[in-house]
Amino acid sequence: MFQKAIFFHLILLLWTTSVMAQDFSSLVEKSWNNNEQLKAQHFQLQQAEAALKEARSMYGPTISLGGQYTLAAGGRGIDFPVGDLLNPVYSTLNQLTSSNAFPAVENATISFLPNNFLDARLRIQQPVYYPELAINRQFQSSKIDLKALEIKAYKRLLSKEVMTAYLQWQMAQQAVVIYEKAEALLKEANRTTTSLFENGKALPSAVNRIQSEQASNKAQLIDAKNQEENAWQLLAFLLHERGISRDQVTVGLPELPDMITNNGSREELQQLDVGIEMQHLAVKKEEQFYLPRVGVQIDAGSQDFDFQWKPYALLGVNVEWNIYDFKRHTHKKDQALAAVEAQKQQKSYVQNQLELQSAVAKNNLLAAIDQANTFQPRIQSSQKTYDEVMKKYRTGVANYLELIDAQTQLTIADLSYILARYNAWIKWAELQYVTASYPIN
Structure with missing residues (x-):
């Protein structure tokens, strides 16, 4: 009856988690808040925002104080x-x-040469019409959009890695449970075989074979615990939270995932759109080659010998007007136009590639769910077979080889189902990433 209790305990554990909705937001938020690479990218975003403010400030005046004293x-x-x-x-x-x-x-x-001569002035410079200032402002704004999309793309990748690491850790934990269950079954088989041997109903070879199976299962249990520890270390690394324990990391998972139907927009495509806009700005810059540049400068100060004060004021208007550059700006414009077309083709290729990834990921998830659904009857059949063989073995009708085979088949069925179940969830996490279904703030 002990093995039945373990079996029903495992079923109860799986049923309890199945009634809870999966919610990885807590784990994902922890990884976002603690990831150094993400923090570095946020500082780079602040750098881009400061560059935009600098571009806007170029519309305003500059005031400087200068002077020159000459001995000659x-x-x-x-x-x-x-x-x-x-x-x-x-x-x-x-x-x-x-x-x-x-x-x-x-x-x-x-x-x-002026001797003992002082020239002191206050200079004010104000751009009046500089077309490239507007281009630069739009360019810096696009750089902010590009960096923000880069952060979102990294967040999406990090969320998938956290989900996958958690699922692999859970799969390793369940494998440990199954090997511990097998250890309990073998312990009961060893007790029964020893009793039969003492009563003259079993040979010493039966006891030796059961003990050999126990040692083999023990080795597999040690390996499973090592894999569980490694999987936990990876998850803890991604969460990067000091002092976090296993009990603090829980996500309620249904038995199997549902198909994802809502599709989002991948940040990679949006980044290519921003890149195309930036190339259009380069084209626009070259189209403004023949536009004038106008600025105003005012000097107010004093010029005199022997530190005397003789004030003056000077107003100047600076005009720069391009006339001819041997078609250099035309060639630059052609380069920018070619870059625009190249970006468009690259976007089309990436879009087709992402659509293919989405289709493959959906097929993989459907196949994984269907495969996992085939294991419950196999587990029930293996459990029933083991119970029947165990009863016969206790009465001396079945031999120890049949018992070992039944126990092995039950363990394999349990392990195969756990692998299939969490493989389906890992495929679900992959589909969430490919289809951009997970919300990124």
Whole structure:
């Protein structure tokens, strides 16, 4: 009766989980919140947002304060005969006034290099019409969209990896349960065989064979526990939460998944759409080659020698107008147009590829569900066969080889069903990823 209790306990465990709806959101959110790669991409998104703000700020003025103080000696100069011009006049005035009120003046040499000269200014520059500023702003905005889609794509991949890791861990746990169940069955078989041997109804070889099966099952149980530990380590790594225990990681799963009918839009296709838009911006930039660029500059300050103050103001309008560049901008435009067409073809190829992946994933899920549904009758039949053989074995009607074969078939049926069940769930997670069904915020 002990093996029946284990069997019904396993059925009760599976039925209990089947009435709960699967919800991986808690595990997925943990992985999103703790993943360093995702955090790095969020910082890159902030970087792109700052670049957009920088592009917008280019429409505003820039104000700078500058100055230059100059000391000079030597260099080129010009002779100015001020003495030759004024001294005859001063001499006549001195004679008329009978005084020396007008002393003689020496000729001067004026240097081209300013000495002890200070130029201080406040400069304001304002772009008036720069077409490339609008292009740059749109380009930086597209980079934000591209980075946001990259984050969503990584989140989607991470969600699939977390689901798959959890399902593989659960599958390994169930395998441990099955081998422990087999260990209990073999223990009961060994007790029964030993009793038969002591009563002279079984040979020593029967006891040895049962004990050999126990050792073999023990080795398989050790391997199953190792696989369970490795699967748990992978899941814990993806969740990346310090101190998390197995009891804190639970997801209610129905017996088998349902077919996914709602399809979303893959981020890879959206990224290609944004890439096409960015290439169109490159085309637009070259089409604006002949448009003028206009800016205004205002200088207000002082220029004088010996640190004197002589204020001035200067207004300037800067105009730049492209006329001819030997068709360089035309060739750049052709390159951008070719890049647009290449991106469109790439998008078409990726779209067809994703549709193929979706069709294959749906077929795989349907086949996995159908395959898993075939195991329940096999498990029931194997359990019934084992119970009957065990009864006959206790009465000496069946031999130990029949008992071992029945126990082996039951263990294989249990393991095969667990593998088929979780394989169906793994195919479900793959289909969720391929069809972009899981909601990504």
